[in-house]
Amino acid sequence: MEKFLDFIVRAGSLDRRYIFIVIALVVILPLFFPLGLPIRPTSSSQDVYNTVEKLEAGDKALVSFEYGPSTKPEIHPMAVALLRHLFQKDVKVYITCLWPDGQFMAMEALEQVADNQYNKVYGEDYVLLGYRPGAEAIIKGLVSNIRKVYTVDSRGDFLDDIPMMVDVNQVADFDFLFSASAGYPGTVEWVQYAADPVGITMSTGTTSIQVNEVMPYVQSGQIQGILGGMPGAAEYESLIGQAGIGTSGMDAQSVAHLVIVGFIIFGNISFFVERRRSKKY
């Protein structure tokens, strides 16, 4: 028994490189050998889906990309899934970016969904307005007059020459607003400066860590549902019936979380054994 306890105490100060190896394995292996765990949509993801479902063909959706490569694994799958849902319903998509790297993320998502999957036409079915610096001021500018913020789109075409920009002058002209956000400026600013003052229906997708911050707005009804991190993306993929990167990443995340919880429990057992011994002597 004493030897076993010795082992537990020693394991408590395990070289962190072993932990790194275990984490690497539990993340990589499920990607190659998927477990196919069923995904259960939460009520907040279902709310986002229901909100988009209410849109009709020809309705206008403003989608904002506020994330970069670092948070791409969490946000990009949900952005792709949402675009799929919107294009499936023939909703016109207007994309704006409050983060400079958001524009590249938007381009990638549009190429995958609008161009390759749904064969949508640029300028008629979707438009990428691009990035502008100014955070909240940009949102306020869009609420007031889009053309004061954007004279040209990301391709350098004048807004007045783009067919789907006819009669679109401010945020109030949109039927739906979605913020794919990984921080500031993002969801909270969209609620405070656009969705609330204008009264436009808004949903969001954020990193898992941001859910805490955004949840009060969801609960108060200012935001119609939230997709939280990669699980949120996987849930949305399951709701629209198109499995993507979110779904395939969930097995890896599931096992990784389970292993981390295992580490925490083992670390605590070791801590207790050590504490008991130190009290004894």
Next chain:
Amino acid sequence: MFMKRQLPIAIAATIGFLTLFGWFVDEPHIKSFVDDDATQWFDILASFAMFLGALNLLKMQAIKVIRKQKGWPYAALAILGFTFSFTAGFILLGSYNVEISQYDDPAKVATVLASEINLDEKSAENILIAMPEGDTYIIDTPYFTKSGADNVVEQINAAGGTANMRATEWGSHISTRGSLFNWMFRFIFTPLSATMFALLAFFVASASYRAFKIRNFEATLLLISGIIIMLGRVPIGGHISAWFILYIVVLALSAGVNTWFKNRTYTLASVVGGVLLVTIAGFIMGWPVDQPAIFYLPVLQDWIYNNPNVAGARAIMIGIGLGIFATSIRYILGIEKSYIGE
């Protein structure tokens, strides 16, 4: 003194009051100033701030390199990276397309085209033949240099085709797929950023193993809710039966009984009694994974997100809001003068 002290304070106070009034006073001029002019001023200032930020970054890193301070090679790398992105964005266009409009013999032009688009000659020839008359075929990937594109144009023209070089417009070269800047973003910035963020998983695991300990009541609460959120958010959490959690709860309560009474009989009784109770209830209910719902991890994590979490988040938000309000008033009234260096 007036220019350095009173004037900036007067400007801040005037603009501050005007912006504040914009929310409460229904006056078209003030509204227009707040909604249009002020936001455009902000956009212009934000653009300049980016330049200032970039210059500051260069200055700080350059000082580090010149003085050979600790970690100076990283500073040198930062300057190198900055210079490269700046050059790719502002100096080099890095995006030249080749478009083929005519050809005499498709087979000859296809020989050149095939090597440029990584296809076999037959497929390249088919692409040319399928090209409608009067139309042009643009090679998908642009060339980083003008000379590179010119070279291909020359080869195609020598093979009996008519090709032209077309430079991408300034501005849109940033977002053009395959341009130098775009290449840098996709193949340098993206993997580096993703790698940095992915490392978090390793450090979180290592840190939780070492630091996430039940030292006191607050730490225990944090640990339990952390575990519930971690497992409840992912699909595997849905496979952990509520009955399993119930057994753990029984064991935890028994540990509490042991600590409180320090009596082995009581501890044994609570363990046996609790386990028996749960087992009987399980047999009666037919062991459904998600019942009793209160012990089902996905339901529990939902409850934590929607109740204690929202309560805490709201408290923090209200605190921050009041703080912002107080600070703004100090700025508007000229009490806070840190922005003029006082």
